[in-house]
Amino acid sequence: MIDLHCHILPGIDDGAKDVSVSLAMAKASVAQGVTVVACTPHITPGLYHNSGPAIRQATQQLQAIFDQEGIPLQLVAGADVHMTPDFVVGIRSGRLLSLADSRYVLVEPPHHIAPPQLEEFFFSLVVAGYVPILTHPERLSWVPSRYEMIKRLVQGGVWMQITAGSFAGAFGSNALYWAERMLDEGCVHLLASDAHDAQRRPPNLAEGREIVAKRVGAEEAQRLVLTRPMGILKDQTPSSLPGPVGVANVKSVSSLRAEDRRLASSPASRSGGARDGVRGVAGRLRRLFK
Ligand SMILES: [Fe+2]
Numbered sequence: 001m002i003d004l005h006c007h008i009l010p011g012i013d014d015g016a017k018d019v020s021v022s023l024a025m026a027k028a029s030v031a032q033g034v035t036v037v038a039c040t041p042h043i044t045p046g047l048y049h050n051s052g053p054a055i056r057q058a059t060q061q062l063q064a065i066f067d068q069e070g071i072p073l074q075l076v077a078g079a080d081v082h083m084t085p086d087f088v089v090g091i092r093s094g095r096l097l098s099l100a101d102s103r104y105v106l107v108e109p110p111h112h113i114a115p116p117q118l119e120e121f122f123f124s125l126v127v128a129g130y131v132p133i134l135t136h137p138e139r140l141s142w143v144p145s146r147y148e149m150i151k152r153l154v155q156g157g158v159w160m161q162i163t164a165g166s167f168a169g170a171f172g173s174n175a176l177y178w179a180e181r182m183l184d185e186g187c188v189h190l191l192a193s194d195a196h197d198a199q200r201r202p203p204n205l206a207e208g209r210e211i212v213a214k215r216v217g218a219e220e221a222q223r224l225v226l227t228r229p230m231g232i233l234k235d236q237t238p239s240s241l242p243g244p245v246g247v248a249n250v251k252s253v254s255s256l257r258a259e260d261r262r263l264a265s266s267p268a269s270r271s272g273g274a275r276d277g278v279r280g281v282a283g284r285l286r287r288l289f290k
Contacts, residue, residue, distance in 0.1 A: 002229035005192035024198035032206035076100040102235040114142035138178035164208025186246030
């Protein structure tokens with residue numbers, strides 16, 4: 001597997017606080033079958049003043065330590081880049097980083113306020129030749145009220161990265177609901193750990209892959225953690241990579257919502273018997289509202 005979102009670099013953001021934590025994260029990643037990790041510290045104006053050159057240097061230094069310790073993990077440089085108005089200029093100048101110098105770049109929007117002109121921002125990146133990857137949409141508090149826009153972004157070439165832990169309920173019932181719903185509806189391109197340490201937010205890509213495989217099948221799960229990430233490392237065009245596959249019988253958003261309501265109020269749903277049809281919808285709703 002390839003983990004393209006991980007705060008493994010020591011001491012430069014709210015991720016690994018020192019090298020011992022980085023080593024523990026690396027060992028945990030290797031133990032579950034991860035061979036490549038992208039070092040993606042925050043670049044957030046006013047909070048984490050990381051820059052491209054410093055991240056590249058820190059990545060090389062950590063790689064040297066892993067090599068010395070005999071840890072078979074390859075690191076590539078990247079960043080978890082907060083939305084800023086001068087994003088394209090920043091990427092082109094090297095101040096901001098894409099993933100492994102590819103056309104694919106992680107974009108972290110504000111968690112609690114939907115920025116005005118969000119679509120324009122993302123499409124300006126697409127027009128500039130990049131493939132923006134919106135990080136953890138399932139955890140953004142404004143996504144429920146802007147879900148149609150998220151779907152338009154997907155249709156317009158923006159990729160979505162879900163956090164592996166969200167599928168295990170690590171970020172609560174709302175994040176679980178939106179992770180499952182986006183997956184079911186074929187709106188998820190990548191799964192990543194977004195690990196910050198070895199305990200509280202550990203590398204857990206294997207667990208996420210297993211849960212996802214039960215929902216959309218092993219083949220699509222593998223695409224989320226290997227095929228598309230590998231394509232990113234090789235800087236392949238999005239059109240040359242397999243698109244997301246959701247649950248085959250999932251319906252349109254509006255009909256799904258109507259179905260959600262019907263299933264949630266049905267006796268079969270309450271007894272846990274509504275497993276066919278729109279898979280898992282009733283379960284998602286129960287968890288959301290409990
Ligand atoms: Fe992150």
